[in-house]
Ligand code: SF4
């Protein structure tokens with residue numbers, strides 16, 4: 001039962017942010033940065049490292065570095081290779097598609113500036129795919145299980161859009177404020193990559209009983225607080241009661257530290273832990 005999680009500080013630590021800002025101030029345009037990439041030609045294939053030289057431009061992010069490499073995919077030891085494959089969409093930290101592990105930390109590559117992470121001439125920046133999802137190729141992973149887990153908790157408002165329903169129910173501004181923060185989840189997968197309870201599971205038949213993840217628990221809370229969404233509240237709690245549900249959370253609190261949207265994930269986990277406990281008691285006494 002999860003009842004004691006505190007609302008640990010979300011997002012990157014202030015000291016780390018200050019260090020990145022200092023790096024940005026001191027970084028010189030036109031320096032050479034080594035981009036070390038973990039490559040993999042496809043599912044089930046062995047991975048290998050390849051390093052490329054990139055000449056920095058002002059405000060260059062990891063995606064622009066990968067684009068520069070794609071223009072001339074030759075490694076530092078002179079080997080001609082294939083362009084690196086990655087995924088991206090919005091390029092403004094909204095879609096979550098470009099998430100990868102950069103210098104050992106999971107984050108979005110579109111908002112990762114080379115000046116922050118490799119500020120000096122000759123510095124190396126390492127890029128790896130997330131390890132909790134199957135690799136499609138190079139830095140591109142298949143996040144389908146993340147979306148599957150959102151379906152497990154019915155993370156939507158059940159409305160029939162075929163006719164005019166009229167104005168929706170009124171909501172208290174305080175609830176709106178809490179829900180707005182939770183709604184900022186972009187399904188990036190950072191919280192799953194950092195979670196010791198969430199592991200790579202290639203066997204899809206095990207997805208429904210493996211740990212659901214902080215993102216889905218948070219979305220269950222979001223929709224259970226919604227005036228119309230709460231129609232499915234019991235079904236969401238049922239999903240979180242079973243194997244792989246909220247009680248499988250080990251309270252490591254890594255999720256809240258890496259969430260790029262600073263969503264209070266541990267607060268959501270604690271809230272849903274209490275709701276699940278209450279619902280199981282109610283079910284027990286009614287049976
Ligand atoms: S608190 Fe720990 S175990 Fe629970 S979801 Fe977050 S990272 Fe995973």
Ligand code: SF4
Nearest residue numbers: 185186188189191259
């Ligand atoms: S909760 Fe945060 S870290 Fe997890 S998927 Fe959503 S935005 Fe990403």
Ligand code: FES
Nearest residue numbers: 089091093096110
């Ligand atoms: S491309 Fe959408 S978050 Fe980076």
